[in-house]
Amino acid sequence: MLELLDxxxxxxxxxxxxKILFEGFNLTIESxxxxxxxxxxxxxxxxxxxxxxxxIQPDSGSVILDGRDITKHKNYRRAAKIARVFQNxxxxxCPSMTIMENMSLADNKGKSYGLTKGLNTKRRDFYRSQLELxxxxxxxxxxxxxxxxxxxxxxxxxxxxxxxxxxxxxxxxEHTAALDPKSSDIVMTLTDKVVKEKGITTLMxxxxxxxxxxxxxxxxxxxxxxxVLDIKGEERRxxxxxxxxxxxxxxxxxxxx
Numbered sequence: 729m730l731e732l733l734d735x736x737x738x739x740x741x742x743x744x745x746x747k748i749l750f751e752g753f754n755l756t757i758e759s760x761x762x763x764x765x766x767x768x769x770x771x772x773x774x775x776x777x778x779x780x781x782x783x784i785q786p787d788s789g790s791v792i793l794d795g796r797d798i799t800k801h802k803n804y805r806r807a808a809k810i811a812r813v814f815q816n817x818x819x820x821x822c823p824s825m826t827i828m829e830n831m832s833l834a835d836n837k838g839k840s841y842g843l844t845k846g847l848n849t850k851r852r853d854f855y856r857s858q859l860e861l862x863x864x865x866x867x868x869x870x871x872x873x874x875x876x877x878x879x880x881x882x883x884x885x886x887x888x889x890x891x892x893x894x895x896x897x898x899x900x901x902e903h904t905a906a907l908d909p910k911s912s913d914i915v916m917t918l919t920d921k922v923v924k925e926k927g928i929t930t931l932m933x934x935x936x937x938x939x940x941x942x943x944x945x946x947x948x949x950x951x952x953x954x955x956v957l958d959i960k961g962e963e964r965r966x967x968x969x970x971x972x973x974x975x976x977x978x979x980x981x982x983x984x985x
Contacts, residue, residue, distance in 0.1 A: 730757040730897055730929065735779065735789035737953075749775055749953040750786070757897075759794075761960075762923055762930045764940040766972065767950035768979065773933040776950075777899050780931070782806045794896060807837070811895035813886050815902040820886025823875025827866060827885065830874050831855040834889035858888050861925070862918055880911030884918055891922055898923065900932035904939070912936070916943060937972045947972075951979050 735753040740746050749772050757763055765773050778784035780791060782803030791799045798806055813820055821830050835851060852870070859867035862884045866877075874882060883903060891898060900919065904912040920943050923930050934940055940947050946960035949972070957975060959967060 729759050729792075729794060730780065730931070731755070731790070731792040732776065732779070733790040733792065735791075736787045737775065737779070737784070738787055750789075751953065753789070753953060755948070755955070757929060757931060759929050760927055761946055762920075762944035763932065763946045763948060764944040765931065765933045765948045765950060766935065766937060766940045766976075768976070770952070771950040772953045773950055774901060777812070777901055777931065777933055780806075780897070781810055781812055781899060809896040810899060811890035811893075811897070812899040812901060813883070813890050813903040815905045817879040817882040817886065817906060818875075820889060821874040821882050823873065826871050826873055827859070827877075828852070828855065828870040830885065830889060831858070831870075831892070834892050837893055858892060859885075861922060862888065878911070879907050880914055883907060883911075883915050887915070887919060887922060891926055891928060894926050895928060898928045898930040900930065900934075902933055902935065905935060919943070937969050937976070941967065941969050941972060949975065 732753060732755040735750045737750040737753075738746065738748045753772070753776075755776070765776070767773050775784060779786050782798070782801060782805070786799070789799070790797055793806075793809060822833070825833070832851065832855070835855075855870070856867040859870075864881055864884060866872075866881065866885065874885060877885065887903070903919070904915050907915060916939055919932075922928075930944070932939075932944065945964075947957070947964055947967070948955055949957035956979065957972075
């Protein structure tokens with residue numbers, strides 16, 4: 729379970745550009761949930777992910793993961809339990825390393841390093857089995873440089889690398905936004921498959937309303953640092969893309985857009 733409790737966050741404090749984003753913000757994600765978060769630019773979606781991952785510290789409040797307060801933990805400490813896939817396909821992989829080398833690097837996450845080879849060839853069959861989940865044939869291209877793959881292939885590889893050690897929490901930061909429509913749908917289908925098969929608690933930020941409706945178990949809409957809609961189960965299944973778009977447009981009109 730993930731809990732954000734009474735989170736407060738202010739940017740550019742004491743300047744003419746001061747902006748209060750979060751005031752007493754609360755969010756609870758149950759174990760096994762796949763939550764899609766939507767909202768306009770500046771609503772706090774990515775900032776929430778950054779606070780969870782430890783890339784940004786809240787001014788006050790607590791971040792609780794599986795009953796443990798991790799608010800003061802650095803991002804590299806949280807990375808042992810929290811995995812993240814970013815918007816840019818090149819962020820999650822090393823372009824000058826082969827698929828095999830990238831997989832081996834991800835396999836060593838959280839482990840101690842010594843004066844031994846970083847490439848574990850004994851794990852090749854395991855890496856192949858993980859890549860087979862993608863259905864892209866990458867298991868037959870283990871010696872191919874990651875930098876030569878398409879954006880969709882690199883993002884799919886990044887997803888497998890992020891979930892190889894089955895993290896406690898998976899953060900998806902608009903991970904299909906930089907892809908073309910076909911690649912975006914492929915990566916989303918793979919995401920749904922991997923998350924379900926491994927039972928990973930997942931928080932996905934997206935601007936794609938269709939993805940927010942069709943994937944996951946719960947949809948949260950944010951606006952100006954608050955939650956304006958939070959639905960799951962039967963109520964969520966009754967909502968269409970047009971319903972979400974109507975709410976989104978009403979918010980935009982209220983803001984003068």
